[in-house]
Amino acid sequence: MKKVSQDFVKDITKREVDFAQWYTDVVRKAELADYSSVKGCMIIRPTGYALWENIQRFLDTRFKETGHENVCMPLLIPESLLMREAEHVEGFAPEVAWVTQGGQNQLAEKLAIRPTSEVLFAEHYKNIIQSYRDLPKLYNQWVNVVRWEKTTRPFLRTTEFLWQEGHTCHETIEDAEAETLRMLEIYAEACEELLAIPVVRGVKTANERFAGAANTYTLETLMYDGKALQIATSHNLGNNFAKAFDIKFTDRNGELQYVYQTSWGMTTRTIGGLIMVHSDDRGLVLPPRVAPTQLIIVPIAQNKPGVLDFAYQLQDQLKEADFRVKLDDSDKQPGWKFNESEMKGIPIRIEVGPRDISQNQVIAVRRDTGEKISLSLENLDVKIAELLEEIQRNLFESAKKRADAKTEYTEDREVFNQRIKQGGFAVTPWCEDGACEEKVKEDTTATARCMSFENNKEPVESKVCPHCGKEATKIVHWARAY
Amino acid sequence: MKKVSQDFVKDITKREVDFAQWYTDVVRKAELADYSSVKGCMIIRPTGYALWENIQRFLDTRFKETGHENVCMPLLIPESLLMREAEHVEGFAPEVAWVTQGGQNQLAEKLAIRPTSEVLFAEHYKNIIQSYRDLPKLYNQWVNVVRWEKTTRPFLRTTEFLWQEGHTCHETIEDAEAETLRMLEIYAEACEELLAIPVVRGVKTANERFAGAANTYTLETLMYDGKALQIATSHNLGNNFAKAFDIKFTDRNGELQYVYQTSWGMTTRTIGGLIMVHSDDRGLVLPPRVAPTQLIIVPIAQNKPGVLDFAYQLQDQLKEADFRVKLDDSDKQPGWKFNESEMKGIPIRIEVGPRDISQNQVIAVRRDTGEKISLSLENLDVKIAELLEEIQRNLFESAKKRADAKTEYTEDREVFNQRIKQGGFAVTPWCEDGACEEKVKEDTTATARCMSFENNKEPVESKVCPHCGKEATKIVHWARAY
Numbered sequence: 001m002k003k004v005s006q007d008f009v010k011d012i013t014k015r016e017v018d019f020a021q022w023y024t025d026v027v028r029k030a031e032l033a034d035y036s037s038v039k040g041c042m043i044i045r046p047t048g049y050a051l052w053e054n055i056q057r058f059l060d061t062r063f064k065e066t067g068h069e070n071v072c073m074p075l076l077i078p079e080s081l082l083m084r085e086a087e088h089v090e091g092f093a094p095e096v097a098w099v100t101q102g103g104q105n106q107l108a109e110k111l112a113i114r115p116t117s118e119v120l121f122a123e124h125y126k127n128i129i130q131s132y133r134d135l136p137k138l139y140n141q142w143v144n145v146v147r148w149e150k151t152t153r154p155f156l157r158t159t160e161f162l163w164q165e166g167h168t169c170h171e172t173i174e175d176a177e178a179e180t181l182r183m184l185e186i187y188a189e190a191c192e193e194l195l196a197i198p199v200v201r202g203v204k205t206a207n208e209r210f211a212g213a214a215n216t217y218t219l220e221t222l223m224y225d226g227k228a229l230q231i232a233t234s235h236n237l238g239n240n241f242a243k244a245f246d247i248k249f250t251d252r253n254g255e256l257q258y259v260y261q262t263s264w265g266m267t268t269r270t271i272g273g274l275i276m277v278h279s280d281d282r283g284l285v286l287p288p289r290v291a292p293t294q295l296i297i298v299p300i301a302q303n304k305p306g307v308l309d310f311a312y313q314l315q316d317q318l319k320e321a322d323f324r325v326k327l328d329d330s331d332k333q334p335g336w337k338f339n340e341s342e343m344k345g346i347p348i349r350i351e352v353g354p355r356d357i358s359q360n361q362v363i364a365v366r367r368d369t370g371e372k373i374s375l376s377l378e379n380l381d382v383k384i385a386e387l388l389e390e391i392q393r394n395l396f397e398s399a400k401k402r403a404d405a406k407t408e409y410t411e412d413r414e415v416f417n418q419r420i421k422q423g424g425f426a427v428t429p430w431c432e433d434g435a436c437e438e439k440v441k442e443d444t445t446a447t448a449r450c451m452s453f454e455n456n457k458e459p460v461e462s463k464v465c466p467h468c469g470k471e472a473t474k475i476v477h478w479a480r481a482y
Numbered sequence: 483m484k485k486v487s488q489d490f491v492k493d494i495t496k497r498e499v500d501f502a503q504w505y506t507d508v509v510r511k512a513e514l515a516d517y518s519s520v521k522g523c524m525i526i527r528p529t530g531y532a533l534w535e536n537i538q539r540f541l542d543t544r545f546k547e548t549g550h551e552n553v554c555m556p557l558l559i560p561e562s563l564l565m566r567e568a569e570h571v572e573g574f575a576p577e578v579a580w581v582t583q584g585g586q587n588q589l590a591e592k593l594a595i596r597p598t599s600e601v602l603f604a605e606h607y608k609n610i611i612q613s614y615r616d617l618p619k620l621y622n623q624w625v626n627v628v629r630w631e632k633t634t635r636p637f638l639r640t641t642e643f644l645w646q647e648g649h650t651c652h653e654t655i656e657d658a659e660a661e662t663l664r665m666l667e668i669y670a671e672a673c674e675e676l677l678a679i680p681v682v683r684g685v686k687t688a689n690e691r692f693a694g695a696a697n698t699y700t701l702e703t704l705m706y707d708g709k710a711l712q713i714a715t716s717h718n719l720g721n722n723f724a725k726a727f728d729i730k731f732t733d734r735n736g737e738l739q740y741v742y743q744t745s746w747g748m749t750t751r752t753i754g755g756l757i758m759v760h761s762d763d764r765g766l767v768l769p770p771r772v773a774p775t776q777l778i779i780v781p782i783a784q785n786k787p788g789v790l791d792f793a794y795q796l797q798d799q800l801k802e803a804d805f806r807v808k809l810d811d812s813d814k815q816p817g818w819k820f821n822e823s824e825m826k827g828i829p830i831r832i833e834v835g836p837r838d839i840s841q842n843q844v845i846a847v848r849r850d851t852g853e854k855i856s857l858s859l860e861n862l863d864v865k866i867a868e869l870l871e872e873i874q875r876n877l878f879e880s881a882k883k884r885a886d887a888k889t890e891y892t893e894d895r896e897v898f899n900q901r902i903k904q905g906g907f908a909v910t911p912w913c914e915d916g917a918c919e920e921k922v923k924e925d926t927t928a929t930a931r932c933m934s935f936e937n938n939k940e941p942v943e944s945k946v947c948p949h950c951g952k953e954a955t956k957i958v959h960w961a962r963a964y
Contacts, residue, residue, distance in 0.1 A: 034606065037563055038593060041556035043606055046621070049552045070531045074523035075595075075626055075642050076579075081519055094585055097558075099595065101580040102641075103630035111520060113557075113581065113595075124516065124525055133812075139528070144557055144626070148585035159584075160557050330615075 012343075014281050019225040024154070026275055030284040030344050033154040040152035040159030044268070047344065048155075050292030051271050052162060056142065058194045058290075059164060059266065062186045068138040068166065073120040075143075076111040081119050085244040088118060091211020095147040097159075113146040118212060118237070118263055121167040122245035129169060129259060131250045136179070137169040155272035156229075156482055163267035169259040171251065173238065176260035177215075180236040183264040184217045187232035190266070196287040196396035197221050197277050198403050199231060200425070200477055202450030207434045210263075214238030220449040220477060222403040223276035226423015228449050228479035231273050234264035272482075277399050284345030285367055287395050288388035295325040295384065296341045300334055300353030310357050314350070321381040323388075342367060347391050348384065368394055407477075409455075413466045416478070420446045425479050427455060429472030431465035440467050446478045494825075496763050501707040506636070508757055512766040512826050515636040522634035522641030526750070529826065530637075532774035533753050534644060538624065540676045540772075541646060541748065544668045550620040550648065555602040557625075558593040563601050567726040570600060573693020577629040579641075595628040600694060600719070600745055603649035604727035611651060611741060613732045618661070619651040637754035638711075638964055645749035651741040653733065655720065658742035659697075662718040665746040666699045669714035672748070678769040678878035679703050679759050680885050681713060682907070682959055684932030689916045692745075696720030702931040702959060704885040705758035708905015710931050710961035713755050716746035754964075759881050760850075766827030767849055769877050770870035777807040777866065778823045782816055782835030792839050796832070803863040805870075824849060829873050830866065850876055889959075891937075895948045898960070902928045907961050909937060911954030913947035922949050928960045 012029060013021040027033050032048035044052065060070075076099060083089045092115045099111040114120065125137060142164045152158050166183060170176040184201060191197040204216040213235040221231050241247070242258035251257045278285040288294050295318060299311040311327055318325040326346075328337045334351075341349050351363040364373045364384070368391050375383050406424025410416050419426040426446070430436070437448050455475035463472035494511060495503040509515050514530035526534065542552075558581060565571045574597045581593040596602065607619060624646045634640050648665060652658040666683060673679040686698040695717035703713050723729070724740035733739045760767040770776050777800060781793045793809055800807040808828075810819045816833075823831050833845040846855045846866070850873050857865050888906025892898050901908040908928070912918070919930050937957035945954035 034609070036556045036602070037560055037605060038556050038558045041558060043556065043602075044554040046551035046553055049554055052554075053552065069528035070535065071528055072526040072531055072534075072644065074518045074520050074525065075628065076520045076523060078519055096585065097581050097593075098583040099579050100582045101592070103577050103579075110583070111579075120518070120525075123519060127516070146557065162554065 012281060012283060015224065020153075022281075023272075023276060026279050026284055027154045032271070032275075032284070035154075038159070040149055042154045042158050042160075044162075047292055048271060051274070051286075051290060052268055054290045054292065055190065055194065055266070055270060056164070058190050059186065060142075062189070063140050063164075063166070066138075066182065066186070068140045068168075070141060071139050072141050072143065073114070073117050073124070075114055077114055077117075077120060079110050079112060081123060082112050084119055084122075085212050085241055087240070088212035092116065092147075095149065097146045097148050114143070115145055115147045116263075116265075117141070117143075117145075117165055118167065118241055119245070121263075122241045122247060122261075125169050125259065125261075126245050126247045129247060129249050132171050132252050135169055135171050135249060135259065136175060138166075138179075139168065140164055140166040153272070155268055155275070157269070161268045163265050166262070166264045168262045169247065170261070171249070171257075171259070173236075173260045176236050176238070176262050180215070180217055180234045180262045180264065183262070184219065184232070184234040187219055187234070187264075187266055191219060191221065191231055192396065194287070194289050195270070195274050196289075196392055196399060197231065197273060198396065198400040200450060200452050200454070202452035202456075202477065204233075204450055205432070205434070205437055205448045205476070207437050208448060210235045212237060212240050213263075214240065218450050220425075220479075221273055221277065222406055222424060222479070223273065223482070224279075224402070225276070226406050226479075228425065228477075228481040229269075229273045229276070230449070230481065231270055232264070232266040235262060237261040237263060278395055279345065282339075283343035285395070286345035286347060288347040288392050291324065291345065291347050293324050293326050293344070293346050294388060295323050295348050295350055296337075296346045297325065297327040297350045297352060298334055298337045298341070299327075299329065300351055300356075302329065304354045306357060307352065307354060311352050314352060314362070318381070318384070321384075323384065338365075347388060366391060368398075411463065411466050416466060417444060420444045420478065420480060423480070425449070425477045427452075427475060427477050428466050429460055429463035430474050430476040431468055431470040432473050433465075433468065433470065436465060436468040436470070440478065446480050449477045449479050449481060451476050494763060494765060497706065502635075504763075505638075505754075505758060508761050508766055509636045514753070514757075514766070517636075520641070522631055524636045524640050524642075526644075529774055530753060533756070533768075533772060534750055536772045536774065537672065537676065537748070537752060538646070540672050541668065542624075544671070545622050545646075545648070548620075548664065548668070550622045550650075552623060553621050554623050554625065555596070555599050555606070557596055559596055559599075559601060561592050561594060563605060564594050566601055566604075567694050567723055569722070570694035574598065574629075577631065579628045579630050596625070597627055597629045598745075598747075599623070599625075599627075599647055600649065600723055601727070603745075604723045604729060604743075607651050607741065607743075608727050608729045611729060611731050614653050614734050617651055617653050617731060617741065618657060620648075620661075621650065622646055622648040635754070637750055637757070639751070643750045645747050648744070648746045650744045651729065652743070653731070653739075653741070655718075655742045658718050658720070658744050662697070662699055662716045662744045662746065665744070666701065666714070666716040669701055669716070669746075669748055673701060673703065673713060674878065676769070676771050677752070677756050678771075678874055678881060679713065679755060680878065680882040682932060682934050682936070684934035684938075684959065686715075686932055687914070687916070687919055687930045687958070689919055690930060692717045694719060694722050695745075696722065700932050702907075702961075703755055703759065704888055704906060704961070705755065705964070706761075706884070707758070708888050708961075710907065710959075710963040711751075711755045711758070712931070712963065713752055714746070714748040717744060719743040719745060760877055761827065764821075765825035767877070768827035768829060770829040770874050773806065773827065773829050775806050775808050775826070775828050776870060777805050777830050777832055778819075778828045779807065779809040779832045779834060780816055780819045780823070781809075781811065782833055782838075784811065786836045788839060789834065789836060793834050796834060796844070800863070800866070803866075805863075805866065820847075829870060848873060850880075893945065893948050898948060899926060902926045902960065902962060905962070907931070907959045909934075909957060909959050910948050911942055911945035912956050912958040913950055913952040914955050915947075915950065915952065918947060918950040918952070922960065928962050931959045931961050931963060933958050
């Protein structure tokens with residue numbers, strides 16, 4: 001038999017002691033990902049990949065409902081093609097992996113492994129768009145990309161990552177803007193409804209914009225340690241790429257016009273955020289809607305007659321009711337099974353022992369609160385479904401409460417510095433001067449995360465930028481970020 | 483308005499004139515794929531990708547039902563890792579794309595873009611398998627791979643292609659063999675039930691085996707032109723990789739043993755096969771079960787009052803009944819719409835005009851036979867469902883009939899040569915001598931496609947190999963192949 005520690009959760013570093021090490025411990029021990037022999041590239045293990053599949057299914061369904069079609073562009077981009085849009089290449093060239101040899105031959109032109117695919121889509125769109133009748137083009141692809149990162153961490157920042165990238169073309173800038181915001185809202189739904197992660201919706205400052213975009217919208221979230229994570233972005237590209245790639249169409253008046261474009265993406269990084277928002281010192285905590293396994297049945301005294309039979313029957317019944325359920329009938333001790341299911345973040349553990357069976361009940365244990373609840377077998381499906389929804393709601397509300405407690409509006413430089421030091425969002429008026437933004441970053445390592453929609457509904461009037469003393473025109477969320 | 487030819491199917495080269503050009507024309511005109519700026523890499527367009535998604539869904543469901551889990555290994559393989567299993571590297575090294583530069587730096591060790599992932603899985607399995615309790619490990623991944631091909635064709639042979647690769651570990655060679663055959667049968671189901679492609683199940687000759695495998699099983703199919711296509715393979719790897727990578731486990735008797743492994747894959751090449759089996763001089767023909775769009779509604783005299791309203795209502799009703807249906811309400815002429823829907827292989831066109839509406843009927847036109855059928859609106863859903871199944875069945879049976887007519891058993895060298903020249907499978911006794919096999923290939927360009935299960939149920943007795951005159955021990959399917 002494999003040797004295991006009875007309470008192996010003790011092997012996880014405590015969150016308060018070393019958050020980074022805690023994170024890595026959870027990723028490894030919950031078997032979400034493993035290191036590979038290429039620095040910065042991870043192996044996504046079954047539970048990690050099942051999380052990604054659930055996120056994919058949620059997004060892909062909504063993409064299709066809103067008229068998008070999936071395609072697949074090549075992995076490789078010729079150097080000359082990548083160089084076509086000036087700002088774009090400046091942003092991406094430093095972190096590109098280059099293929100220089102194919103088979104036995106040196107290549108005449110080196111090929112980039114896509115760090116993102118704007119140029120490939122632009123070249124294709126130039127070929128397939130002629131008239132306003134061909135618009136809008138609403139394409140998406142689910143692919144891997146490579147960015148040669150110096151410092152990497154599983155899910156959060158990896159040399160190779162998985163994502164979807166949407167790329168669309170429109171007749172007018174207004175259509176492109178509406179699309180950009182529509183997709184941001186779908187990402188926000190994924191965060192809030194599926195992943196129980198509250199987000200701040202906003203627009204990036206010019207300095208933080210995507211390379212080549214006219215405007216970048218973002219969802220920003222606070223992790224348990226108070227650092228911010230950008231969890232999805234949606235870009236209005238204007239006609240920057242259309243001009244660089246000459247993507248023109250005949251409009252409704254018979255005039256040749258450049259198309260307006262958008263691009264938007266969500267990545268496996270989201271899984272890093274999911275871990276850092278909800279999990280605890282006992283391991284992973286997963287919201288039921290995204291959890292690959294929602295229920296684990298653990299038989300108590302499983303050698304006693306009838307216990308395993310009862311457990312199998314219960315498993316069948318719960319499967320039938322469309323729950324994602326597993327039964328641990330291995331010969332490990334129940335205590336070990338409890339620890340393992342907690343480590344893996346399974347939302348509800350269902351214990352069934354001889355006494356429960358004789359009393360026509362089971363014991364449900366919530367992963368989020370540890371609470372033990374006796375549930376009679378009558379209408380068990382309904383009760384379990386309610387309990388799962390209650391856990392989903394509680395995780396969202398707890399995360400929201402933590403984020404709210406760490407979000408502070410201030411016009412005072414000292415309060416700002418204090419908040420940044422403690423972790424969380426410091427929300428301040430700002431002058432929109434990129435040099436001022438740079439200075440804040442140098443002084444505090446905080447970056448402008450976004451100008452939130454919520455805080456910028458009205459124009460800012462009679463406010464001073466606390467960082468430089470100039471007139472303020474926007475309200476900005478600042479934070480140290482991943 | 484975009485200029486279009488009224489009968490643009492005339493632009494397709496006829497199958498009998500130039501099959502290769504016909505194939506390319508269909509791929510381009512049905513908008514399945516387009517060329518990209520990297521030689522040999524294609525852009526998979528919405529219809530092509532939707533076909534792949536339908537194949538994925540079919541397979542992935544069955545993989546999960548049989549206990550497999552999805553994972554994702556890195557895209558890149560260090561040279562030293564790829565070199566670990568001798569036969570494997572000999573098979574793949576000549577066609578690898580190499581990354582030599584990451585960001586601004588020359589890499590110390592060059593990295594292969596995965597041509598397949600046996601070595602990555604082997605390294606991971608070595609880390610995660612200790613005991614028989616960890617077995618079987620049944621992993622799969624849906625990814626892209628790159629093989630630096632000299633001659634390429636969309637779907638059929640591309641430098642980059644999409645596939646799934648299953649990689650499993652087992653306690654015994656018998657378990658590995660059972661898995662290998664189980665997965666081959668799932669592929670056969672995908673071909674026959676989803677794609678309406680009849681297949682020959684068999685085992686590869688030693689010469690044609692996967693590099694590093696103990697045994698390779700294959701599905702072989704005949705295209706319309708009589709050339710064969712290998713549409714899926716499943717490999718029993720024995721313990722070749724386990725020995726090269728030292729993947730050991732403690733067995734039920736406490737002894738250290740090497741694991742037994744399998745790997746199996748199906749690729750976007752399948753879509754090439756799908757095209758070449760069913761399509762015709764009017765364009766793509768798709769079996770209803772895999773068709774992204776099953777029904778297209780074309781209004782006739784759509785400016786007449788009530789026609790479009792009726793068409794929209796019909797579309798809603800058919801969507802409700804879970805058909806994949808589209809309505810072409812553009813201002814193009816009906817004749818243009820007919821041609822386009824035929825080009826795109828939509829199984830049934832539904833015509834609705836004023837007269838049909840007044841008679842409470844629609845006209846259904848079958849893509850496979852061209853037959854026009856009046857259908858009263860009563861129980862229309864049921865009739866359409868039956869018609870789709872009838873088309874599915876007819877496509878399979880027609881393909882089977884064509885393949886059977888081109889499959890010929892012979893023990894005569896002249897008949898063999900004739901059959902190979904005409905196209906199709908020549909089935910002959912064979913001596914199992916690799917040199918004899920090589921000679922046949924040199925003389926006729928036919929290769930040994932497989933030793934079919936069907937023809938090798940009994941040991942071969944008192945037969946002579948018609949190719950070399952030695953004693954025959956197997957019955958082999960030979961053909962010129964893609």
